Amino acid sequence: MVLVALQSVKSPSSYVRLDGNGVTVPTNGGGGAVNVGTFVGTFETFTLVNNDDGTVSFKSVVFIDVFLRLDGAKVSQGQNLASGGGVVNAQSGAGPYEKFKINQKANDPGTYQGIVGIESFGFPGRFLRLDAAAGVVNVQGVFETLEEFKILVVGQ
Template sequence: MPLSTADFAALGDTPITVQSTAFPNVYLRLYGAEVTSSTNSGGGTVNCQYGVGPYEKYRLRAQPDGLFSFESATFPNVFLRADGTGVTVTGPGGGTVNCQYGAGPYEKYKLRAQADGSFSFELATFPNVYLRLVAHGVTAFTDPGSGIVNCQFNANGGGHEKFFLNVAS
């Protein structure tokens, strides 16, 4: 059963998954083995994976300003990073989604609850820009992952911008 906003405070270090609502059994994947210090442009790889392995698990970290960050459960202190620079119109998406060592401004999100129990992730630094996942053809596990993860403008509750948060098994 997907997590709700009320569940967040009790999670602590319990790992969660970020599951696409549009693509069955597809999860947000973060590979950050080489991300060992903070850089302006981030690093590592964020894409999609069919099923859940170690790179699809996160720790949801509440921030003092009411926002949330997603820390990799496999790579400590490596966070989901989204730079929405230039994403100002709807279309095929844009910006850059990767990893960052530590949680700065590009690693914070407003979790927007949706009627179906899912969430859209609005980038804290880029108002009205949301995390987007497109996984056409992602129907089997592959070591490097696949699909597209980027940003979308004006997409709160959009088909590719909604995710179920679940406790990882």
């Protein structure tokens, strides 16, 4: 079991934070809240789950069987919304909305920076987005600056 935090590259003191209070059974729209944390605490720590289909899921270490969820239904692939869109929250259990593909960003020759985009499996071409200035985590249809993350190993 690998424990990770999702750190913004643009704002290195900002992390994806999941509050799964009240999320105990699967619901159509998910629940809880996902926003920006300024340190790596328990709400910012996830178990990295490797799924059989080659995707990964991010499972809360605090809330039992609660996963990071991305709904990109209202964001088109390739669409670059000024404030992002869609819904990022929590879900009990892991289905297509809770599965992700990790896209490695190309490195400069001779360097490794470990920058990735976290792409939705359920909504291909839609990426997790963290805007620290606005305090929001949401969805974007492109992989640009606010969609760049480092997946930090914080424990095992």
